[in-house]
Amino acid sequence: MNYQRSSALFKEAEQYIPGGVNSPVRAFKAVGGTPIFAKRAQGAYVYDEDDNRYIDYINSWGPMILGHAFKPVVDAVINRTKQGTSFGIPTALETEIAKLAVSMVPNIDKIRFVNSGTEACMSAVRLARGFTKKDKIIKFAGCYHGHSDAFLIQAGSGAVTFGSPNSPGVTKGTAKDTLLANYNAIDSVKSLLAANKDEIACVIIEPVAGNMGCIPPKANFLKDLRMLCDTHNIVLIFDEVMTGFRLAKGGAQELFNVNADIVCFGKVIGGGLPVGAFAARHDIMNCLAPLGPVYQAGTLSGNPLAMAAGLEMLKALNSDQAIFNRLEEKTKYLHKGIEKVLRNHAITHTINRLGSMISVHFAEDEVVDFETAALGNNDRFKQFFHGMLNEGIYIAPSAFETWFISDALTYEDLDFTIAAVKNVVKRL
Numbered sequence: 001m002n003y004q005r006s007s008a009l010f011k012e013a014e015q016y017i018p019g020g021v022n023s024p025v026r027a028f029k030a031v032g033g034t035p036i037f038a039k040r041a042q043g044a045y046v047y048d049e050d051d052n053r054y055i056d057y058i059n060s061w062g063p064m065i066l067g068h069a070f071k072p073v074v075d076a077v078i079n080r081t082k083q084g085t086s087f088g089i090p091t092a093l094e095t096e097i098a099k100l101a102v103s104m105v106p107n108i109d110k111i112r113f114v115n116s117g118t119e120a121c122m123s124a125v126r127l128a129r130g131f132t133k134k135d136k137i138i139k140f141a142g143c144y145h146g147h148s149d150a151f152l153i154q155a156g157s158g159a160v161t162f163g164s165p166n167s168p169g170v171t172k173g174t175a176k177d178t179l180l181a182n183y184n185a186i187d188s189v190k191s192l193l194a195a196n197k198d199e200i201a202c203v204i205i206e207p208v209a210g211n212m213g214c215i216p217p218k219a220n221f222l223k224d225l226r227m228l229c230d231t232h233n234i235v236l237i238f239d240e241v242m243t244g245f246r247l248a249k250g251g252a253q254e255l256f257n258v259n260a261d262i263v264c265f266g267k268v269i270g271g272g273l274p275v276g277a278f279a280a281r282h283d284i285m286n287c288l289a290p291l292g293p294v295y296q297a298g299t300l301s302g303n304p305l306a307m308a309a310g311l312e313m314l315k316a317l318n319s320d321q322a323i324f325n326r327l328e329e330k331t332k333y334l335h336k337g338i339e340k341v342l343r344n345h346a347i348t349h350t351i352n353r354l355g356s357m358i359s360v361h362f363a364e365d366e367v368v369d370f371e372t373a374a375l376g377n378n379d380r381f382k383q384f385f386h387g388m389l390n391e392g393i394y395i396a397p398s399a400f401e402t403w404f405i406s407d408a409l410t411y412e413d414l415d416f417t418i419a420a421v422k423n424v425v426k427r428l
């Protein structure tokens with residue numbers, strides 16, 4: 001493949017944008033090489049500036065669950081645009097999408113829209129603190145909740161009780177209120193609770209982790225978490241920015257039959273436009289300004305273009321119950337196909353999958369948390385990534401990312417992908 005134009009565009013971008021990108025993982029730093037520059041996309045395919053075609057497994061990191069340039073979304077955005085792009089005054093459209101979202105998701109009465117998943121999670125934590133009048137939060141190592149200060153804390157040895165900032169610019173004061181537990185390890189939560197009695201406002205978790213590869217929760221892990229939160233008067237926040245409207249109509253809450261107190265959304269809910277949202281029962285949501293004292297606001301929140309896109313996306317997902325089954329079948333087919341190839345070539349691997357999320361770890365043992373995810377062979381992943389790119393398959397440029405399956409993918413696309421894996425693996 002020829003990447004000439006992409007390389008030139010990247011060089012130019014680097015002069016004016018830090019690292020040439022507006023979000024770090026796009027820069028290929030984890031895999032080496034220069035990023036491709038996208039020109040357009042349609043359905044299951046993305047085309048780069050050199051006119052190479054790729055089968056897309058990033059799908060804008062999740063939103064394009066029905067494929068790129070999904071017509072109802074595109075049409076709605078074009079029509080809305082002609083009527084003015086933002087007013088800063090309430091619109092009927094906002095209630096329409098709020099009503100639909102609330103009807104699709106279990107256990108929520110009200111929802112507030114923001115502009116990103118980061119904003120949703122940040123606001124959810126503030127709301128939980130305001131509601132419980134407690135300060136500390138528990139998050140899980142390897143879970144990503146956006147880039148606000150309180151979440152940029154990672155596990156290091158000895159950092160289990162007192163988080164240490166892993167980004168300069170996050171103050172010690174902020175870090176000390178974020179406690180780290182281990183994914184799929186309920187005992188790690190119990191010991192944090194024991195050591196911080198009556199101080200924990202909320203536990204925030206990706207109900208299916210998707211930012212250290214795909215890591216499903218073990219049986220009863222979410223239920224146990226729910227029980228602990230009930231016992232200790234702690235708000236349970238499900239960060240469903242990735243899983244919401246993807247794993248099921250009602251997201252992970254529906255799939256696992258576990259209720260969260262606050263749910264965060266992003267990605268799919270905006271149909272590809274910048275949208276996030278957080279939702280909860282009346283008693284929690286009524287703490288928000290202007291009803292209550294917890295402040296949260298946004299000039300472009302509920303923006304008509306974003307709401308029009310999100311509404312069409314949710315309508316499409318709500319009207320076709322078979323979508324989620326289809327997505328799961330396609331993902332399973334891909335899983336079996338890749339697994340067979342890797343096994344035949346004696347490549348050490350662990351494939352994790354849930355619904356339309358899947359990740360290939362070049363790791364020997366089960367991948368159940370951040371520690372085990374980190375044991376994967378990164379050099380092998382780099383080779384695999386570039387090999388796949390060269391075969392016309394675009395997977396995320398990091399071993400710690402999920403592949404997102406879209407409904408636009410055909411079985412031919414999946415067979416093409418499996419054949420590409422075979423070609424790449426032969427040369428490993």
Ligand SMILES: *Cc1c(COP(=O)(O)O)cnc(C)c1O
Pocket residue numbers: 115116117118119121144145146147206210211239240241242266267276
């Ligand atoms: C992507 C993501 C976020 C952050 O959303 P942005 O829109 O990138 O700010 C938060 N939580 C999870 C689980 C995510 O996958």
